[in-house]
Amino acid sequence: MDNLASKGKVSKKPGDIKGKKSKQVSQKYTAARLHEKGVLLEIEDLQSSxxxxxxxxxxxxxxxxxxEVKAKFMGVQIETLILHYQDLLQLQYEGVAVMKLFDRATVNVxxxxxxxNKKFYEK
Known part of the structure; x- marks a missing residue:
C-alpha cells in the first residue's frame, strides 16, 4: 500500500523537483456519471433521473x-464514510461483485x- 501511495503522490510534471510530493485532490462525481461508468448500480429510494x-x-x-467518501444531495452533505482499499481488494478476491455504500448505494466492486487506481494511484 505504501508503494502504491508513493507512486500516486510523486509529481512527474516537467520542471518539478524529482521526488517532490504533490497534494492529491479530491475527485467529485455525480451519481449519474458513476452510473454511466458502471460504478454505481443503484441508490435505494432514488430514481435514476x-x-x-x-x-x-x-x-x-x-x-x-x-x-474518505462524502455523499451530498442537492449540495447538502448527507453522509461521510471511510473506505478501506484493502477491504475492497478482499471483496474482489472473494469474488464479491457488488457492495453497499452508506447502506443505500450499490456499487460494482x-x-x-x-x-x-486510475485517479489516485496511476500517475
Whole structure:
C-alpha cells in the first residue's frame, strides 16, 4: 500500500523537483456519471433521473489506502464514510461483485477499484 501511495503522490510534471510530493485532490462525481461508468448500480429510494442531484466526493484519508467518501444531495452533505482499499481488494478476491455504500448505494466492486487506481494511484 505504501508503494502504491508513493507512486500516486510523486509529481512527474516537467520542471518539478524529482521526488517532490504533490497534494492529491479530491475527485467529485455525480451519481449519474458513476452510473454511466458502471460504478454505481443503484441508490435505494432514488430514481435514476435524480442521480444528477447526488455528488460523491472521494479524497485520500490520512492513512495510506483509506479514502474518505462524502455523499451530498442537492449540495447538502448527507453522509461521510471511510473506505478501506484493502477491504475492497478482499471483496474482489472473494469474488464479491457488488457492495453497499452508506447502506443505500450499490456499487460494482471491480469498477470502484479500477476508478480508485486510475485517479489516485496511476500517475
Amino acid at each position: 435524480q442521480f444528477k442531484n447526488v455528488i460523491f466526493e472521494i479524497s485520500p484519508a490520512d492513512e495510506v489506502g483509506d479514502f 471491480n469498477l470502484l477499484i479500477f476508478l480508485l
